[in-house]
Amino acid sequence: MMITTKNQYESLTEDRAILYAKELNFFPKDSELDCREIGDGNLNYVFHIKECNGEKSLIIKQALPYAKVIGESWPLTLKRAVIEANALKKHGEFATGLVPTVYASDEELAITVMEDLSHLKIAREGLIHYESYPKLSKDIGEYLAQTLFHTSDFALHPFEKKRLVSEFSNPELCKITEDLIFTDPFFDHDTNDYEPSLREEVEAIWNNGPLKLEVAKLKKSFLTEAEALLHGDLHTGSIFASETETKVIDPEFAFYGPMGFDVGLFLANIMVQSITREAEERIVILDHIEQTWKVFSSNFSTLWKSKGIESYKDTEGFEEYVVDKIFTDTLGFAGCELIRRTIGLAHVKDLDGIADDEKRILFKKQALQIGEALILKRNEIKSIHAVIALLEELHK
Ligand code: SR1
Ligand code: MG
Secondary structure, three states, rough: OOEEEEOOOOOOOOHHHHHHHHHOOOOOOOOEEEEOOOOOOEEEEEEEEEEEEOEEEEEEEEEEOOOOEEEEEEEOHHHHHHHHHHHHHHHHHHHOOOOOOEEEEEOOOEEEEEEEOOOOEEEHHHOOOOOOOOOHHHHHHHHHHHHHHHOOOOOHHHHHHHHHHOOOHHHHHHHHHHHHHHHHHHHOOOOOOOOOOHHHHHHHHHHHHHHHHHHHHHHHHHHHHHOOOEOOHHHHHHHHEEOOOEEOOOOOEEEEEEHHHHHHHHHHHHHHOOOHOOOOHHHHHHHHHHHHHHHHHHHHHHHHHHHOOOOOOOOHHHHHHHHHHHHHHHHHHHHHHHHHHHHHOOOOHHHHHOOOOOHHHHHHHHHHHHHHHHHHOOOOOOHHHHHHHHHHHHOO
16 A cells, blocks of 8 residues: 655644544554554654554654754754655665555655554664664664665666665755764764763864864765665664564665765664673674674675676676775764764763763763774774774773
8 A cells, every 4th residue: 555645734643643544544444543652763753553453553653844852943854754755665675574664655744654563672772671683683784785785876777876866865864964973073062962071082072183084084975975875864773673573764864875874873873782781791782793794795795796787896806895995984984973972962872871870971981982993993994803802992
């Protein structure tokens, strides 16, 4: 079922969401519906609607015309709902079973109606509570290889690639990332939010010329390198998981950018867990880091060989050059993400949720230290094992 309706924008309430769901003809006629707003993200409403006396259920996600986390003083385009629905569909063509099915979308109401995934848990929440996700890194490695390869110039006719670049032009959401990940944390900006005990480390970042030069280069890559259709915000809060399933949600930041950005954001958010965990619980996290890169790079290579259309694909050294560049970019973007999640506007519960002041501050300092090292040493670090060694240094 794929419905595209036209209505004038109004924000939904739980009651209005039920009325809207009834119009979709998804539920049996006259069935009684229950609705709860379950969104805990920064930007949108998420309504979970289910039959009171039946099995069927769905999710209605509605973009608000402002950032929920800040309020109406931060207006935000509603076009992001269309970007999200279209990115879910485009990525779903390749990452089979790894994104929710979109049932309907409504451009005027900025609504996406999709598969209910409430039997799964947000991976960040689960990881904080040491839940085991044996498929997470394999699935995300596969998701990254499929989505990034198939939407790139290595797989698409140049006309189709450029059509998609235009379709997924997402300037307002990109500006959030440009500011919150690449700029504000590296300057004394009023959006920053850091604990007073970190003031010395924060000032050291603002005064670190060589670090800022490398961040400027990474920001330039983000601004200019339209390599593939990215998810654009692939942190562990954008992933639903269980022991047997993984689903990537929320691609409202999708746009054409450098491939390493998606890989780096995911790895940075996993790395936070390696910083906060004791030795025994850390092993599984380090394994996720290794497996994500291994599965991504080996699946990307397989796709390159089997489906690549680039004339130079068999030219000695070219594939290696492309994968090495993704790796180097990945490390740099991961470093920026670690720093912004520690001292920028949008934090993560993995760190902020640690009640013990001494431990929390220590872990935050370590996140900054790893972030800086990844940015500054990204051209020297040649393997995922070297990244793991860097993380393990913290615990010696
Ligand atoms: C105002 S939006 C803050 C952050 O939330 C989103 O999930 C993105 O990560 C963004 O940077
Ligand atoms: Mg989100």
